[in-house]
Amino acid sequence: MSRVLPVLSVLAAIVALWYLAAVGMNAAWVRDQAARAGETVTAGRLLRETMVLERPVLPAPHQVAAGLWEGVAGQKITSKRSLVWHGWITLGATLAGFAIGAAAGMILAVGIVHNRAMDMSIMPWAVASQTVPILAIAPMVIVVFASAGVTGLLPKAFIAAWLSFFPVLVGMVKGLRAPDAMQMDLMRSWNASSGQVLRHLRLPVSLPYLFASLKVAVAAALVGTIVGELPAGATQGLGARLLSGSYYGQTIQIWAALFAAAILAAALVWLIGLAERITLRRMGLSR
Amino acid sequence: MPSPVISARDVSLTFPTADAPVHALKDVSLDIGPGDFVSFIGPSGCGKTTFLRCIAGLESPTGGTLTVNGMTPDQARRARAYGYVFQAPGLYPWRTIAGNIALPLEIMGFSRPDRAERVARVLDLVELGQFGGKYPWQLSGGMQQRASIARALAFDADILLMDEPFGALDEIVRDRLNEALLALWAKTGKTIGFVTHSIPEAVYLSTKIVVMSPRPGRITDVIDSPLPRQRPLEIRDSAAFIETAHRVREGLRAGHSYD
Numbered sequence: 001m002s003r004v005l006p007v008l009s010v011l012a013a014i015v016a017l018w019y020l021a022a023v024g025m026n027a028a029w030v031r032d033q034a035a036r037a038g039e040t041v042t043a044g045r046l047l048r049e050t051m052v053l054e055r056p057v058l059p060a061p062h063q064v065a066a067g068l069w070e071g072v073a074g075q076k077i078t079s080k081r082s083l084v085w086h087g088w089i090t091l092g093a094t095l096a097g098f099a100i101g102a103a104a105g106m107i108l109a110v111g112i113v114h115n116r117a118m119d120m121s122i123m124p125w126a127v128a129s130q131t132v133p134i135l136a137i138a139p140m141v142i143v144v145f146a147s148a149g150v151t152g153l154l155p156k157a158f159i160a161a162w163l164s165f166f167p168v169l170v171g172m173v174k175g176l177r178a179p180d181a182m183q184m185d186l187m188r189s190w191n192a193s194s195g196q197v198l199r200h201l202r203l204p205v206s207l208p209y210l211f212a213s214l215k216v217a218v219a220a221a222l223v224g225t226i227v228g229e230l231p232a233g234a235t236q237g238l239g240a241r242l243l244s245g246s247y248y249g250q251t252i253q254i255w256a257a258l259f260a261a262a263i264l265a266a267a268l269v270w271l272i273g274l275a276e277r278i279t280l281r282r283m284g285l286s287r
Numbered sequence: 288m289p290s291p292v293i294s295a296r297d298v299s300l301t302f303p304t305a306d307a308p309v310h311a312l313k314d315v316s317l318d319i320g321p322g323d324f325v326s327f328i329g330p331s332g333c334g335k336t337t338f339l340r341c342i343a344g345l346e347s348p349t350g351g352t353l354t355v356n357g358m359t360p361d362q363a364r365r366a367r368a369y370g371y372v373f374q375a376p377g378l379y380p381w382r383t384i385a386g387n388i389a390l391p392l393e394i395m396g397f398s399r400p401d402r403a404e405r406v407a408r409v410l411d412l413v414e415l416g417q418f419g420g421k422y423p424w425q426l427s428g429g430m431q432q433r434a435s436i437a438r439a440l441a442f443d444a445d446i447l448l449m450d451e452p453f454g455a456l457d458e459i460v461r462d463r464l465n466e467a468l469l470a471l472w473a474k475t476g477k478t479i480g481f482v483t484h485s486i487p488e489a490v491y492l493s494t495k496i497v498v499m500s501p502r503p504g505r506i507t508d509v510i511d512s513p514l515p516r517q518r519p520l521e522i523r524d525s526a527a528f529i530e531t532a533h534r535v536r537e538g539l540r541a542g543h544s545y546d
Contacts, residue, residue, distance in 0.1 A: 182373050182375060182377050183377055185345055185371070185373070186371065186373070186377055187394075188344075188345060188364070189343060189345070189364065189369070189370070189371040190367065190391040190394050190395065190442075191364060191365050191367055191394075191395075192394045196394050200390060200393075200394070201379075204379070204381055282381075283380065283381035284380030284381050284422055284423075284424060285380060285381065
């Protein structure tokens with residue numbers, strides 16, 4: 001209870017502020033309409049009507065919730081208007097990109113820790129790759145893949161991997177170097193090969209670092225996938241839902257898709273957190 | 288006299304630093320015979336740990352010659368000539384005690400049945416026979432250190448190098464472990480190099496006490512212990528013990544300029 005109460009208080013404050021903002025931002029439209037009809041707007045009417053506009057500047061929380069519910073439960077999940085269907089498509093590309101990115105990050109980290117030339121050369125390029133604005137690169141990636149006849153999941157997964165390999169790389173380099181001098185000396189006293197050191201010491205010790213960076217990476221992969229769904233008039237995925245919402249001024253649809261993406265991200269991060277807790281407890285590292 | 292297991296002639300080790308080079312060891316000469324229990328004692332910075340690490344091939348001397356079993360220390364390390372015990376047990380929390388002791392055996396490629404047999408034997412040797420299936424956090428600090436000694440013994444190296452293995456333990460536990468270590472030494476006949484900064488510990492355990500002093504790290508006295516090999520705890524009240532401890536203290540004082 002002591003943990004739930006602060007969270008609920010903050011949530012309540014946010015929702016209250018949101019309602020205030022919705023009234024403020026949608027008021028102009030309501031006043032406009034009233035003026036056109038030659039009517040005067042009372043405070044009560046203002047309050048009532050700013051909550052129920054079809055295309056509000058800022059939809060009220062309950063409108064977004066209704067939109068989300070309608071998108072999730074109000075459709076067949078195979079419908080193109082179903083958020084479950086769009087979310088499923090985004091999830092597939094996110095997981096594929098996350099797997100590619102995490103694997104690439106881990107392999108590069110192992111290389112960096114064991115090879116001086118890789119240590120000196122790879123990091124600057126990895127950092128440079130992250131300073132490129134992904135929003136600018138994404139359309140080019142989609143176009144290049146499309147010209148090679150590859151569309152659908154793979155180009156989006158590539159962008160997701162682009163964003164998600166970096167936190168894994170940084171976390172794993174730190175994690176693989178985490179064993180202290182005494183542990184390394186013990187391994188040397190046994191004349192262990194670097195492969196044995198990696199397997200028995202570096203990898204187990206790096207796991208807490210790995211899980212921390214996987215949480216960042218999976219969220220980044222979702223962002224990458226949605227960015228990959230924005231260009232070229234994509235018709236599938238939460239990103240496409242965002243895009244079509246903004247084409248037609250469907251603000252409720254945009255917010256519903258945004259929240260669907262946020263819920264998806266939270267679920268993915270929570271899943272990794274769960275795997276982290278189970279693994280680290282089993283290994284005696286969480287104590 | 289049998290040929291020495293460890294032989295040092297004018298061993299020096301100089302670390303280059305930004306201002307003046309640091310002489311961690313200067314002209315250290317020492318012979319350690321088979322079955323000797325040699326303690327290195329001295330204030331911090333006297334090079335006792337550095338010398339032990341040189342023997343283990345974990346540091347390389349910059350001058351002089353040092354042989355272990357007639358080989359260079361690095362060759363001896365590759366031949367797995369010694370077991371090394373650090374001040375901290377360094378057990379892996381994700382392995383049981385038996386699993387931890389089996390780790391060097393796995394790395395060295397011992398077969399599974401051979402590993403099981405050896406783990407059981409060294410666990411008995413350090414009197415942890417019941418605790419093979421426990422995890423390190425379930426054991427006290429003294430028991431964990433005993434497990435780390437068992438790990439160093441498991442692959443039957445003739446030399447045991449110990450760097451302040453009981454330094455982090457309280458005196459009561461330390462007394463018990465000293466007694467157990469002597470029993471283990473008597474049973475296995477290993478050559479032991481032991482770094483400590485406790486005078487009673489050095490005198491109680493050793494056949495040979497090497498007194499060292501800092502800046503530069505060097506040997507100021509080598510004392511062959513007059514005590515018999517059989518040593519009950521009460522021996523520490525004997526005249527020979529007190530006299531030897533006195534000589535160690537004198538050696539430490541002479542080497543220490545308090546600057």
